[in-house]
Amino acid sequence: MDMEAAYGGNSVKKEDQEKKAESIGDEDCCTEEVLHKVGNGRRAQDDKINQSSPNRKDFTSSIQGSFMPNMEMSSSEFNSNVSSSALAGRADLLKSTKAEMGEVMEENQKLRMHLDRVMKEYRALQMQFHDMVQQEPNKSSSTISTHRETGEPELVSLSLGMSSSDGKKDDYFSRKTHGKEKVDNDADDKEVLALGLDCKFELPKYQENEPSPTPSLEASSGEVKEEEGGKTWPPKNSLKNVRNEEDEVSQQTSVKRARVSVRVRCDTPTMNDGCQWRKYGQKTAKGNPCPRAYYRCTVAPNCPVRKQVQRYAEDMSILTTTYEGTHNHPLPISATAMASTTSAAASMLISGSTTSTSGLSPSVASILSSASFNGLNFYLSDNTKPTPIYLPNSSLSSSSSCPTITLDLTTSSNASSHPSKLGSFPPRSYSTIQNLNFSSLESNALPLSWSNGVLGYGTQAQPYNKNQNIGSLNFGRQLQEAHYQSYLQKNNSISNSSTQQSLPAETLAAATKAITSDPSFQSALAAALTSIIGPGTSSTARVVGSQTAADESGHNLKLIDQSFPILSSFPPSTSTVNKCASTFLSSSNPPSSANSQPGSLMFLSPSLSFPTPNNNSTSNVRLH
DNA sequence: CGTATTTGACCGGCGC
C-alpha cells in the first residue's frame, strides 16, 4: 500500500483497507507459515530418511533425488532406481524405508491440502481486499464530487484549503483582480494549497493532478504563494480559473485565508515546531504590548509559509503561534507533529462553516466539544468580529474573510472563559496543566533518534534532513512504545470494560457520533491524533470505516482521561529562537512533569491507526 | 565572511 498517508475520511477508508490488508497480510503470514511447515516437514522427512540409512549416502541421495523434485515417483520407480544386488542384504531396511516413505508422502499430502486450503483462503481474502480497494476510490470520488458541488474543500484533505488549486486561485483572483503579480506559473497552477503542513491527505486522484512532490496543503490557499521574487504572496492566477465555478470561489474565499493558531505555554521565544524559521519582522500589534514576531519558513527558499509569534500580554508564558500558508517542500519529520495538528485544526475549520457558527458541522461541534472537554480546546476566531460560540469548554467562531482556528494547548477543559480573538485573548484560567508541553527542548531531548525515515514521509524528508540535520524527530520510539505498552496494560481493564472511566457517556457518544457522521472530521481527528500520539506508537489502534468506526456503545472510540505516554522531543534547531519543543508528555514522564496534564485530551481509539514506523505493515499514513 | 536578526520605512487594506 502506498506509504502516502491518508488521514481523514479518506484516511479512514484507507486505514480500513489497511486493516483488511493487514489481516490479509496475517493470512499471508499464515500461508508462509504453512509453507514453512511444509518445508520443515520435508526437511524432517529428509532427516528421517537420512537417519534410517546413515551409512548409505548414495541411497539416501537417491531417495532424496527422487523425492525432492516432485514426490511423484512411485515405489516401483523407486525400486528400479536402486540396485537390488546392492540392497540385497538390506531388504528389510528398504521395506522399512518404503514404509516411511509412504508415511512421509501421506503427511506431505496432508500438508499440501492444508497449504491449498490456506492459499484458497488467502486468495479469497485478497480478492475481498481488492474489491475494497476498488470500491473505496469510487466512494471517495463521489464524496469529492459532492463537495465540489457544494464548493466545500476536499473532504478527505486536511489542507486548509483547496480541493483544487484552480478554485482557490479563482477566489483569490476574483478578490484581487489587480493584484500585483499575475505572472502565469504552470508550476504554481499545479501547486496544491494546503496548510503548510505538508500533510498529504489528498486522494491519489488529486496527487495525480498535483505532481509536485510536496503538494502541501495550504491553509490559506493561494494567499501565500510566493514567487521567485518572493513577493507573490497573492497567487498568480490563470484567467481561465477565474471563470470557473464561482460558487467554489465564494466557498474557498474563506478557506484561502484560513489560519491555524496554536497557543501553548512556552518560555522560549518560539516553540520548536520542527521547521526552520527566519525572522523577518517584528511589530507591536495594537492591544498587546508584546511585540509580534514574523517568521518565514526557510526550509525551502521560496516556501510561502509564515508564522506569527506573539505572547499573551497577561501571561507571558503563553505563546501564540499562527501559521499561514503551505509548505512547498517536504517537511522534516520533526515538523510533522505540529503540521498534522494544525492541519487537522485547519481541516476542522474548513469542514465547519466559514461564515457562521451555525454552519459548523454538528459533528465537528460535538467533537470539538468533546475534545475541548478533555483539555484540547479549539477556537475558531473571527478576526473581524469575534463572536465565539460557547460549547462546553470551547468556543467556536468563524470568520468570513480570515478564519482562524486556535488550538489552545494551554488550558484544561475546566477553563471557564474563552478567547475571543487572536492576539488579544481575554484572560482565561491557565492554571491547569497543559495538554501539550512545549517546554524547553533541551530538557526533553531524547537519546533515541528517529530519523531514519521510518515513516513513509521519511523518504521525502531525507533530502531536507540531510541538509538541515534537524529532521530527526526524537520520538524515542522505543521508549515511546514502552510507555505505550505500559499504558495499554495500565488501561487494559478500562478499555475492556464497558465503562469509560474518564469520559462521560454523553461526551463519548457525541464524539462517536461525530466520528461516524463526519468524514471530514475523521480526517482531521486522525491527523490530530496521529500528531499527538505519534507515528511511532503501536499500530494496534486504527481507524476503521465510518460504518464501523464506533459501535453503539462507543467502545471503539475511547477518550481516556490520561495523557498518552508519548515523548516527542524535537532536536535543537539551528535557529536560536527555536527553543521550545512540542513535546507530548504523559503524566508519567518525568521531564517537565510540572507541565504534564493528567486530564489532558486523549483520544485513544482502537479504530485509529497509528502505524509503526518500522513495521512491515503497509502504512498509508504520512505524517506531514 | 556568511548568515541571522533588528528595526525603521514602506505599502496596502480598511474604517471614518
Next chain:
DNA sequence: GCGCCGGTCAAATACG
C-alpha cells in the same frame, strides 16, 4: 482623502 493598522521589505547590525 486621511489616518490607523497589520504586514513586509531591506539596510544596518549582530553573531558565530
